[in-house]
Amino acid sequence: MGLISIILFTLLIKSKSEEQACRLIGQTGYLEFSKDGDIIIGGIFSLNASRVTENNGYHAYPTSFCTRLNPRELLFARAVIFTVEEINKNPTLLNGVTLGYRLYNGCGSQSLVRAALEAVTEGESCRKRVQALIGHSSSGISKAINLIVGELDIPQISHLSTCACLSDKRIYPTFFRTVPSDQFQITALVQLMKHFGWQWVGIIKSAEVYASDGVAEFIKQGKNEGICVEYVIFYGRSNTKIEHKVIEQLKASTSSVVLLFMSLSYTRELFKKVDGNKLPRKQWIGSEAWISQVDLASLGSKNILHGAMGFALPQSIIPGLLEFILSLKLSDEPESVMIKAFWEGFFDCSFTPSNTTNLCTGDEDLRTITSAYTNTELRSVRNVYTAVYSIAHAINAILQCENGLNPTTGKHCVSKTDVQPKQV
Incomplete structure (x- = not known):
């Protein structure tokens, strides 16, 4: 499905009553990591680096699948998880309101845009699913995504999309970033x-x-x-x-x-x-x-x-992140086929018995390998960390309440169940 048709479909979603049923047409199932919370943050990452399409000789719908694992993007996704957990442990931020996350995987512009569309819709009612969206690393993908989420008033915060073109609020009204233009x-x-x-x-x-x-x-x-x-x-x-x-x-x-x-x-x-x-x-x-x-x-x-x-991005170490990244075990994401695939790539082994490949035990130590995933000194990781905190502080400002009024906006107080993406 082309980008124009996706955008038109999104506009139709916005114009219809929430009581009317709608559904996504075509491939879904891009959700890779998730955790429930009072308020949900979404994320779009290219855990695979490329996409292959087979046309099936016009006898069936074309088949597409992702290839080549991208360890750097896994690091970004895990950085979101680390930051959400850190925020939820902070008693002075959000005052007991918990953040959850839904992180999606896509490869190639088409599946990444569809992953974003899946992130901001839910079930048969196509209700808004996340309060904000983190990603993408690519400026071109971020442009396409914002044409969709902008119509739904959902803020998108990129950690690595640097194109100056994205600063035009007339075209990308809900795009923000934690990396310089x-x-x-x-x-x-x-x-x-x-x-x-x-x-x-x-x-x-x-x-x-x-x-x-x-x-x-x-x-x-x-x-x-x-x-x-x-x-x-x-x-x-x-x-x-x-x-x-x-x-x-x-x-x-x-x-x-x-x-x-x-x-x-x-x-x-x-x-x-x-x-x-x-x-x-x-x-x-x-x-x-x-x-x-x-x-x-x-x-x-x-x-x-x-x-x-x-010229490089500023570098800084995030306390606790390296330990979190290296402590990853298969038991942390037991349903994730993607983590198993990364594991096999990291340790040159297989979970399927073979005469030519070492058998993975699942107890291998990430401290023994060198990979873009274990490189927490990567300068753009700080931007992911900052993006999650930006959302958390925005939500915290929305939830402030004194004598029935929000001291920042002067409007009536909002509960955690009433927070809307446009407010964020």
């Missing part, structure tokens, strides 16, 4: 190049809203500072022809400075494919999505990153 990063990158006198640069970008909008703004601001762009070249994953074109451009270019404006997954794929020993030395300038990932410098023996500069 790219507007600031672009200004800083232009000033960085101006400082070093780099006025002749090349740009490699990915086919994402994040990259396209960021590069367009960089070119605009750079022109005003006398920075000229030799080339702008698109990089696409798993496309040999495009990969060859990027390599040939790097060899032929006269500019020694390259701005690489891509998400982490695209950057990692590119550096795996490019042999730095066969290229002239370049000064790489990175966007915040990848510049602080130290593992990129040691991808094989490619020798591509002689040095890179850029």
Whole structure:
């Protein structure tokens, strides 16, 4: 189902009486982790990194399924769970009102948007299900999601969607974020190049809203500072022809400075494919999505990153989070097929007896592995933590009551059962 039809369907939901029955058409079942509470927070994460579709030869509906596990997104989801539990233990916040969560998994834009639609509807009555929604990591997905949840007055808080385009409240009225807009990063990158006198640069970008909008703004601001762009070249994953074109451009270019404006997954794929020993030395300038990932410098023996500069998100340690992440056991999520899949990937084992694979016991120790899931120093994790607390403080403000009135709004007091997403 296309995005336009999903939006129209959502508008129909809003316009109908709550007594009229409605149902979601097509695939559902994206809910991955949940816990009941007085007030529910939703979350959308890409626990899988890619989506495959089989057309079934037009003899049946196309079949789609998710592939490639994404440990970083599991860390984000578990960070939400950790933060909710921490808030519920805090006697000074929410005054006994408990938060619950419903966290959904999707891969590819279509299933992620459908996951968001499932998150904000409930059963046959299509009632609003969550008071706020956390996610997504991608700016393009966040744009699509907000076109839906905005019509339902549900706030969406992203921890990693940096596209400046999302700041337009006329189009994305309920979108918020705990990560800076790219507007600031672009200004800083232009000033960085101006400082070093780099006025002749090349740009490699990915086919994402994040990259396209960021590069367009960089070119605009750079022109005003006398920075000229030799080339702008698109990089696409798993496309040999495009990969060859990027390599040939790097060899032929006269500019020694390259701005690489891509998400982490695209950057990692590119550096795996490019042999730095066969290229002239370049000064790489990175966007915040990848510049602080130290593992990129040691991808094989490619020798591509002689040095890179850029601006990163602030880093801080969240007390107790590492212990929580490493203490995960299968018994914590006994119904989750996804956790079993991650477990098999983490420990290179299988819960199904096999002659070629080690048998998982379920007692393996996460402290013995290195993974994006166990990297709680990842800078964007703090943004997830802050997003959950932002929602909690907003709800706390709604529930304040003195002499029958809310001291902040001056309106009549609201009980926990009367809280509405628009108030949040």
